[in-house]
Amino acid sequence: MKIAVFGATGRTGVLFVHQAVQENLYVKLYCRPQSLSKLGSLKSNEFVEIIEGEFDDDFTPVIQGVDVVLSFLGPGFSWPSNNPLEKVMIKIMETMRKERVTRFLTMGTGSITDSLDRNWYKMRTCVFIVSSFARNAYNDIVAVGNLFKSGQYDDLKWTIVRVGILKNANEPTGRIHVGYIGDDEASIFTERADWAKFVLTEISEEKWIRKLPYLSSV
Numbered sequence: 001m002k003i004a005v006f007g008a009t010g011r012t013g014v015l016f017v018h019q020a021v022q023e024n025l026y027v028k029l030y031c032r033p034q035s036l037s038k039l040g041s042l043k044s045n046e047f048v049e050i051i052e053g054e055f056d057d058d059f060t061p062v063i064q065g066v067d068v069v070l071s072f073l074g075p076g077f078s079w080p081s082n083n084p085l086e087k088v089m090i091k092i093m094e095t096m097r098k099e100r101v102t103r104f105l106t107m108g109t110g111s112i113t114d115s116l117d118r119n120w121y122k123m124r125t126c127v128f129i130v131s132s133f134a135r136n137a138y139n140d141i142v143a144v145g146n147l148f149k150s151g152q153y154d155d156l157k158w159t160i161v162r163v164g165i166l167k168n169a170n171e172p173t174g175r176i177h178v179g180y181i182g183d184d185e186a187s188i189f190t191e192r193a194d195w196a197k198f199v200l201t202e203i204s205e206e207k208w209i210r211k212l213p214y215l216s217s218v
């Protein structure tokens with residue numbers, strides 16, 4: 001299996017790539033040249049192929065020939081108002097259609113809602129803070145959610161993995177809850193390593209196709 005990864009130089013992306021190569025999976029990483037050093041020893045790993053580029057470039061070289069596409073990309077606090085993440089999602093999925101690649105897993109947050117969510121003051125508070133102090137990031141992530149929920153990419157097998165406040169355990173804790181916001185068992189935190197491991201598992205299990213699970217570490 002070959003996996004294309006966007007956001008591989010991020011903290012979760014690097015954890016994911018380490019886990020993937022340990023399982024002898026081939027990964028094609030799309031990275032900004034100035035960020036390659038964040039990959040450390042992965043740069044010379046036999047299972048790793050690196051394609052350098054920016055959001056404006058053609059995504060065909062990274063998506064061509066893979067079985068699955070992943071994105072750990074997300075907006076930061078300082079983020080432009082023209083929804084760059086939504087534009088990247090559209091470009092990835094249009095390229096997937098062209099290259100006949102169907103499986104896509106991408107990052108989401110509690111700012112994206114699902115009809116199966118329940119009212120939960122902890123998540124409401126987080127979303128209120130983000131929407132108040134990082135308005136552009138909030139608008140972009142909501143636009144991404146609406147893009148998927150609109151059904152216009154339902155020919156693809158997409159999954160939005162919604163995560164909570166991210167934490168930094170190096171290894172997966174294995175204590176996760178996958179469900180919906182407001183579930184009794186859910187927590188407000190997600191370990192990056194648990195997120196990476198969940199994505200690796202979901203690639204083969206395909207339990208959450210065209211769904212928006214909320215993943216938390218409990």
Ligand SMILES: NC(=O)c1ccc[n+]([C@@H]2O[C@H](COP(=O)([O-])OP(=O)(O)OC[C@H]3O[C@@H](n4cnc5c(N)ncnc54)[C@H](OP(=O)(O)O)[C@@H]3O)[C@@H](O)[C@H]2O)c1
Nearest residue numbers: 007008009010011012013032035072073074075164165166
């Ligand atoms: N912090 C939280 O509690 C929290 C909670 C929920 C969701 N999130 C989201 O989850 C995402 C992943 O988390 P993380 O901690 O693993 O992220 P991270 O370490 O901040 O990494 C973000 C990744 O996105 C890439 N990226 C960001 N802006 C880009 C741009 N304009 N052009 C190209 N690449 C860009 C970065 O590339 P470079 O390495 O080249 O910079 C990096 O690979 C975050 O982006 C965030 O939006 C965060």
